[in-house]
Amino acid sequence: MAVPGFTRGFTGRARRADPRLPPGQYDVGTDFPVLTAEVTPRVRTETWTMTVDGLVERPSTWSWDEIHALPASEYRGDIHCVTTWSKLDTSFGGVSLDVLLDAAGPLPSATHVLATSTTGYTTNLPLEDVTGGKAWIVWTHDGHPLPVQHGGPVRLLVPHLYFWKSAKWITRVTLLDHDQQGFWERNGYHDHGDPWKQERYSGD
Ligand SMILES: Nc1nc2c(c(=O)[nH]1)N[C@H]1C(S)=C(S)[C@@H](COP(=O)(O)O)O[C@H]1N2
Ligand SMILES: [Mo]
Secondary structure, three states, rough: OHHHHHEEOOOEEEEEEOOOOOOEEEEEEOOOOOOOOOOOOOOOOOOEEEEEEOOOOOOEEEEHHHHOOOOOOEEEEEEOOOOOEEEEEEEEEEEEEHHHHHHHEEEEOOEEEEEEEEOEEEEEHHHHHHHOOEEEEEEEEOOOOOOOHHHOOOOOOOOOHHHOOOOEEEEEEEEOOOOOOOHHHOOEOOOOOHHHHHHEEEEO
């Protein structure tokens, strides 16, 4: 019997490759691997702040309470790690980075951003990859507070790029008029990191 969406293999039914999986990626299922290149920090929400600075009209800082007062926004969809796992149908809640950038007012000369974590971890992104509904500052995952090992209380989420671009424990987004490589980009990862183009390592 032919079952739409399935192909028959040696061991019976094998699922056809999921069209949501970029090339070279596998579905990790319900697992949520932790990948941290540093010691997991302890971040207190009482003292946590988020700053947008650099080439903006109004350098701006939000406290935990202030960022929660902004219009809520949710991402539902997939995430892709360069180490080849993808996680499908995730949900993260927080605020669109557009809201913070609009408040700060990027200057016309701004072309890139550098995201910085409280740990010193950095990652670079073109401004066009974090505007237009493509990036979030998130503090919930599947309706629960974001666990510390996944960047809680607050992380960056840029799901259309490999997950190293989604800086955990984010505290700052700095607008620049040039591309300034972050931690993994200086250590051989691709500057951009589009999973559909397999932009894994510099030179890809
Ligand atoms: N501050 C910080 N953010 C980080 C990292 C890190 O080491 N430190 N690792 C990055 C990498 S390489 C990946 S794949 C994802 C992993 O996120 P997860 O641990 O929630 O799966 O976080 C990214 N953000
Ligand atoms: Mo990663």
